[in-house]
Amino acid sequence: MKTGSRAPSQNKVSALLLCIALLFFPAAGWPNTLPALEITQVSDAVFSAIGVTQAPAYENFGHNNNLSFILTSVGVVVVNGGDNELLAAALHREIRQRTELPVKWIINENGQGHAFLGNSYWAGQGVSIIAHEDAIAEMNHNGRAALARMQKRNKERATETAISLPTHSFGAADGQRYILQLGDTRIELIHFGEAHSPGDISVWLPAQRILIAGDIAFHQRLLGIFPDTDVAGWIDSFQLMAALQPKTIVPGHGRPTDLATLQRYTLGYLMFLRTEIIRILEEDGDLADAYAIDQSAYADLDTFDELAAKNAGRLYQMMEMDYF
Numbered sequence: 455m456k457t458g459s460r461a462p463s464q465n466k467v468s469a470l471l472l473c474i475a476l477l478f479f480p481a482a483g484w485p486n487t488l489p490a491l492e493i494t495q496v497s498d499a500v501f502s503a504i505g506v507t508q509a510p511a512y513e514n515f516g517h518n519n520n521l522s523f524i525l526t527s528v529g530v531v532v533v534n535g536g537d538n539e540l541l542a543a544a545l546h547r548e549i550r551q552r553t554e555l556p557v558k559w560i561i562n563e564n565g566q567g568h569a570f571l572g573n574s575y576w577a578g579q580g581v582s583i584i585a586h587e588d589a590i591a592e593m594n595h596n597g598r599a600a601l602a603r604m605q606k607r608n609k610e611r612a613t614e615t616a617i618s619l620p621t622h623s624f625g626a627a628d629g630q631r632y633i634l635q636l637g638d639t640r641i642e643l644i645h646f647g648e649a650h651s652p653g654d655i656s657v658w659l660p661a662q663r664i665l666i667a668g669d670i671a672f673h674q675r676l677l678g679i680f681p682d683t684d685v686a687g688w689i690d691s692f693q694l695m696a697a698l699q700p701k702t703i704v705p706g707h708g709r710p711t712d713l714a715t716l717q718r719y720t721l722g723y724l725m726f727l728r729t730e731i732i733r734i735l736e737e738d739g740d741l742a743d744a745y746a747i748d749q750s751a752y753a754d755l756d757t758f759d760e761l762a763a764k765n766a767g768r769l770y771q772m773m774e775m776d777y778f
Contacts, residue, residue: 488515488544494710497662499525499639501552503545504703507675507756510537510568512607518554519568521545522666523702524659527637529558533666536572538608538615543575551554554740557581561643562620563668564654565592567600573618583618584632586645587625589653593617646670646694648687650706651680656695656719665700673719674708675756679765685772692721723752724742731770735777744770 491503499762502522510516516537523545524531530549536542549557562570562585570593573583585593597617601726605612624632642658650669679685696713704710705720726773727747734743744766752758 455526473582477725488540491517491521491544491548492606492674493548496522496702496704496710497664500659500662500664500704501525501548502666502710503548503711505568505676505707507707507755509605509760510604512609512611515544515611516568516604516608517539517541519566519669519706520666520704520708522657522659523549523557524639524641525555525743526558526639529555529636531561531634531636531641531657532576532581533561534558534563534568534572535570535576536562537568538571538604538611539575539613540608540611540615542572546575546579558636559584560620561585561655562593563656563666563745564651565596565671566651567597567604570597570620571604571617573620574614574616577621582622583620584622584624584643584644585620586643586653586655588622588645589655592652593619594690644695645692648684649691650677650683650688652682654691658698658700663699663701664704665678665695665698665702666704667695667706667716669706670695671703671705671716672707673705673711673715673755675744676752676758676761677707677720678721678757678763679768681720681768682769685728685769689721689724689728692717692724696721719752719755726751727766727769728773731766731773734770735773740748741767741770 457650494502494504496502502520505518505520506514508518513562519534521536530553536545555649560573560576560581560583576583603615632643634641640660644658645655654669656670657666700713701737702710703713703716705716730747731744745763747766
């Protein structure tokens with residue numbers, strides 16, 4: 455099993471002080487105090503702090519993805535480290551309001567900043583952190599740039615946030631799965647394949663048929679196609695995920711929902727856009743035609759204005775290279 459580096463001892467001290475300040479002095483005028491997070495109870499043991507469905511900003515503390523946690527008989531498993539130490543500490547405060555048991559594991563759903571930059575807080579608590587090997591490669595490659603963007607956006611709220619890599623990894627040698635067994639709770643970490651960004655993983659609770667899908671699933675906001683997004687792979691990965699037939703799904707962005715909703719807004723959108731690009735290529739169209747695709751069926755989603763045309767243009771450029 456590959457391992458990353460554990461945070462240095464000074465991170466442990468700063469994270470502990472930060473946690474104490476948030477727990478005991480929330481109204482003392484400390485400038486970095488977070489408001490209580492909006493916690494949705496998914497089941498008796500699964501909770502999620504639902505992020506806004508807009509872009510990360512100073513006003514929302516960078517909380518635009520879902521931060522989930524699972525209570526077991528021996529401890530807590532958290533899905534996503536958070537965008538920064540303040541956000542991680544605020545989530546920890548919410549966990550402590552529900553259990554006195556320690557946080558045992560942090561799962562980073564991928565290598566994006568809002569999934570792993572808060573790791574430095576959790577590492578300071580001595581928590582084990584795990585991610586897919588491809589996500590860790592992404593953290594190593596682009597982590598400093600992600601940290602710099604977060605610091606610029608969050609200003610003084612960036613506090614002591616630093617790069618802290620996962621202590622554990624899994625990947626191809628492990629069959630793209632990793633099992634966490636905590637008491638009688640079985641938690642499966644699954645990499646279904648290429649999707650939104652490198653190393654995307656989902657967290658499956660087979661006994662409850664609950665899937666914390668991560669960025670393989672979006673609704674309420676339009677998904678984004680990045681330079682490293684594999685749309686064809688994402689379609690295949692989504693279909694593999696759907697074969698689990700989860701009863702409830704916590705997506706990467708948006709409130710907990712059912713499979714049919716995500717098939718419409720994630721799989722349906724990807725297939726629609728891909729089909730439209732194929733049509734344009736077969737008709738000898740160009741990039742302007744891609745930008746002009748009528749995506750109004752998805753106009754009710756947040757971030758539509760920011761992402762729709764970019765998605766079409768980017769996918770056209772990707773597929774054009776493969777088409778000829």
